[in-house]
Amino acid sequence: MTNTEVNFLKGQKHLTRRYRAEQRFQWMGRAAIAVSLTFLVFMVSSIFWQGKGALITTKIALTVDLSAEMIDPANIKGASFDKIIKLALRAEFPEATKRKQKKKLYALVSSDAGFQLRDQILENPALLGANQTIWVSASDDVDMLMKGHIDRDKPQSRRRLDDQQISWIDALSVKQVFNTGFFTNGDSREPELAGILSALVGSALSLLICFALSFPIGIMSAIYLEEFAKKGRWSDLIEININNLAAVPSIVFGLLGLSIFLNIFGLPRSSPLVGGMVLSLMTLPTIIIAARASLRAVPPSIREAALGMGASPVQATFHHVAPLALPGFLTGTIVGMAQALGETAPLLMIGMVAFIVDIPGSILEPATALPVQIFLWADSPERAFLEKTSAAIIALLVFLVLMNIIAIILRKKYEIRF
Amino acid sequence: MATKSTTAQSTLNITAGNRSKLAETTVKFAMILCAVVAIAVTIGIVLSLIFEALEFFKKIPLTEFLFSIEWSPQTAIRSDQVAAEGKFGVIPLFTGTLLISAIAMCVATPLGLASAVFLAEYASKRTRDWVKPMLEILAGIPTVVYGFFAALTVAPFIRMTGGSMGLEVSSESALAAGLVMGIMIVPLISSLSDDVINAVPQAMRDASLGLGATHSETIKQVILPAALPGIAGSLLLAASRAIGETMIVVMAAGLAANLTANPLEAVTTITAQIVALLTGDQEFDSAKTLSAFALGLLLFIVTLALNYISLRIVKKYREQYD
Numbered sequence: 001m002t003n004t005e006v007n008f009l010k011g012q013k014h015l016t017r018r019y020r021a022e023q024r025f026q027w028m029g030r031a032a033i034a035v036s037l038t039f040l041v042f043m044v045s046s047i048f049w050q051g052k053g054a055l056i057t058t059k060i061a062l063t064v065d066l067s068a069e070m071i072d073p074a075n076i077k078g079a080s081f082d083k084i085i086k087l088a089l090r091a092e093f094p095e096a097t098k099r100k101q102k103k104k105l106y107a108l109v110s111s112d113a114g115f116q117l118r119d120q121i122l123e124n125p126a127l128l129g130a131n132q133t134i135w136v137s138a139s140d141d142v143d144m145l146m147k148g149h150i151d152r153d154k155p156q157s158r159r160r161l162d163d164q165q166i167s168w169i170d171a172l173s174v175k176q177v178f179n180t181g182f183f184t185n186g187d188s189r190e191p192e193l194a195g196i197l198s199a200l201v202g203s204a205l206s207l208l209i210c211f212a213l214s215f216p217i218g219i220m221s222a223i224y225l226e227e228f229a230k231k232g233r234w235s236d237l238i239e240i241n242i243n244n245l246a247a248v249p250s251i252v253f254g255l256l257g258l259s260i261f262l263n264i265f266g267l268p269r270s271s272p273l274v275g276g277m278v279l280s281l282m283t284l285p286t287i288i289i290a291a292r293a294s295l296r297a298v299p300p301s302i303r304e305a306a307l308g309m310g311a312s313p314v315q316a317t318f319h320h321v322a323p324l325a326l327p328g329f330l331t332g333t334i335v336g337m338a339q340a341l342g343e344t345a346p347l348l349m350i351g352m353v354a355f356i357v358d359i360p361g362s363i364l365e366p367a368t369a370l371p372v373q374i375f376l377w378a379d380s381p382e383r384a385f386l387e388k389t390s391a392a393i394i395a396l397l398v399f400l401v402l403m404n405i406i407a408i409i410l411r412k413k414y415e416i417r418f
Numbered sequence: 419m420a421t422k423s424t425t426a427q428s429t430l431n432i433t434a435g436n437r438s439k440l441a442e443t444t445v446k447f448a449m450i451l452c453a454v455v456a457i458a459v460t461i462g463i464v465l466s467l468i469f470e471a472l473e474f475f476k477k478i479p480l481t482e483f484l485f486s487i488e489w490s491p492q493t494a495i496r497s498d499q500v501a502a503e504g505k506f507g508v509i510p511l512f513t514g515t516l517l518i519s520a521i522a523m524c525v526a527t528p529l530g531l532a533s534a535v536f537l538a539e540y541a542s543k544r545t546r547d548w549v550k551p552m553l554e555i556l557a558g559i560p561t562v563v564y565g566f567f568a569a570l571t572v573a574p575f576i577r578m579t580g581g582s583m584g585l586e587v588s589s590e591s592a593l594a595a596g597l598v599m600g601i602m603i604v605p606l607i608s609s610l611s612d613d614v615i616n617a618v619p620q621a622m623r624d625a626s627l628g629l630g631a632t633h634s635e636t637i638k639q640v641i642l643p644a645a646l647p648g649i650a651g652s653l654l655l656a657a658s659r660a661i662g663e664t665m666i667v668v669m670a671a672g673l674a675a676n677l678t679a680n681p682l683e684a685v686t687t688i689t690a691q692i693v694a695l696l697t698g699d700q701e702f703d704s705a706k707t708l709s710a711f712a713l714g715l716l717l718f719i720v721t722l723a724l725n726y727i728s729l730r731i732v733k734k735y736r737e738q739y740d
Binding site for chain 2: 018019021022024025026028029030031032033035036037039040043046047216217218220221223224225228229237238241242243244245247248249250251252253255256258259260281284285288312314318338341342343344345348349351353371372374375378386389390393396397400404
């Protein structure tokens with residue numbers, strides 16, 4: 001072989017190696033993206049998998065004695081509905097005579113069963129006067145058993161329900177229905193009764209406040225900075241501040257809310273008003289930055305034409321430039337609102353972490369927010385709260401997706417390209 | 419008659435003009451007021467933190483706060499109780515924060531950079547249009563969701579895997595929180611680095627390819643070095659985000675203030691302690707409550723410094739090529 005041939009072969013080998021390195025490098029990039037996206041898919045699908053159970057709840061049929069002896073038709077509300085439920089359970093299983101056994105028997109139905117019975121009677125008084133079969137909520141343990149989360153094969157001592165309770169449940173007629181309570185109830189210590197409505201209303205009220213504050217303030221500052229401010233020390237200072245605020249950890253805004261809004265202004269603790277104010281401070285930079293970008297996209301010819309026709313600078317801005325930039329304003333605001341909806345930490349600081357059963361009626365009443373509700377439920381030890389937490393996360397994600405879709409549609413539909 | 423009406427008309431116009439001038443001044447004034455809100459908020463943050471932190475430093479000296487290695491803020495309700503004096507040494511919290519952030523950065527840096535390089539240099543426009551928004555979803559998911567996933571799925575998994583390898587893993591390990599946080603900040607690194615890589619002038623690519631380098635050699639030896647300052651900026655920004663992250667560590671990292679570098683042990687962070695100190699019942703003006711503001715001030719200073727440095731780096735780099 002000549003020297004040239006040897007060199008050629010060496011070069012070939014070298015080249016193959018380099019091409020292989022090229023391939024490896026490309027695959028590393030693909031792998032990195034795949035890892036992140038797999039994590040995303042795995043996380044979301046595992047939460048969906050865990051959460052779907054919360055949409056179903058278990059009901060138990062009981063034959064209750066609604067004779068006039070038990071309930072006075074003239075004074076329905078005065079009757080002891082809990083007692084009726086207990087009697088019905090004991091009539092079903094007369095073998096439960098000891099105190100302890102009775103207690104176990106009563107534990108099969110939800111503590112809310114008496115109220116559910118009352119509501120059904122108030123709705124349909126014709127039930128009164130005879131024995132009736134009614135459906136009431138089962139307790140969370142029974143619900144978990146029906147969903148297969150309690151293993152019947154485990155020894156009695158390691159289950160939440162013992163053999164006798166399971167035999168009772170098997171003897172009762174039980175059905176699984178759609179859990180409307182999850183969307184219509186407030187929080188509760190009993191997992192089978194806990195719902196997200198109070199948290200949803202709390203979130204909605206906070207977002208309303210947040211929008212009412214951050215939209216006008218954000219848009220006005222964006223317009224000022226982009227259209228009117230002379231480039232100088234002041235506008236630089238404002239700009240630096242806005243950029244810094246966008247990067248401040250959210251919990252610091254919570255500390256601000258705690259020491260200024262609560263302790264100095266004395267606004268009510270835990271209220272959506274304060275929650276919304278704190279959230280608006282966080283969304284403000286997002287809105288301002290998006291709105292400025294949108295204003296910058298409006299061509300100068302629009303301004304010049306308006307000014308040339310004799311409009312004042314304020315008229316030119318508000319009649320001609322701002323309307324053209326409006327889709328961009330709205331998109332930025334919705335994205336900011338979506339961030340605010342998912343924010344938890346600052347709300348913990350201002351006490352929106354309370355146990356709220358009632359649906360808040362005004363912005364001054366104590367409330368909680370959906371992500372905070374998720375945080376609270378995630379801490380609960382009961383197995384049944386696990387699926388509630390996941391279901392609440394699904395609800396939160398659905399809202400976020402909806403908001404983002406609206407933002408995308410707005411952008412696609414109304415975006416004006418100059 | 420005609421002249422009179424014109425005069426009346428013009429008087430009317432002048433008053434209308436004055437009125438609209440007044441309106442314009444009002445509008446302008448309102449706009450300035452709104453723009454100043456941003457400054458007011460910053461001042462509000464700084465003042466409220468400094469004011470409360472000063473109260474705290476009246477009770478606990480600054481040197482003890484910064485250099486003591488023990489953190490147990492449980493001040494006694496009665497004076498005769500054991501541990502009547504809380505210990506307020508911030509070092510274990512700081513190391514815990516650094517440990518978790520370091521784990522997060524170890525996950526996020528390779529993933530984020532590799533994704534950015536692939537998207538900027540190799541991916542077709544269609545892939546880019548699909549993958550970029552998908553990655554952005556990771557940044558849009560609320561942190562409480564990551565915290566829930568870290569605490570209930572990742573932590574038990576790590577504990578189980580570690581157990582089968584004979585390692586003792588705490589149920590609230592720094593590793594679980596760090597891993598999940600790392601995934602969360604991937605899009606932050608990838609999208610910022612993507613912009614930086616795209617800003618490298620095409621001429622540099624062409625020159626390198628023209629000399630016979632392969633695409634990956636061009637990236638490794640020309641583009642990444644050229645983009646390095648910008649990439650460093652994006653990493654610093656991501657690190658500041660990791661340090662300030664709250665919900666993941668509150669839910670997955672626990673509250674035990676251990677001074678350790680072992681990622682399998684439980685550590686706590688500055689943010690997790692702020693939440694622990696300020697949720698639940700609290701008496702105001704106690705050293706325990708006030709210490710949260712001192713921690714907040716520390717957090718604010720650290721993240722602000724990181725942001726400032728990263729913005730400076732990015733800005734300086736941009737001036738080179740534009």
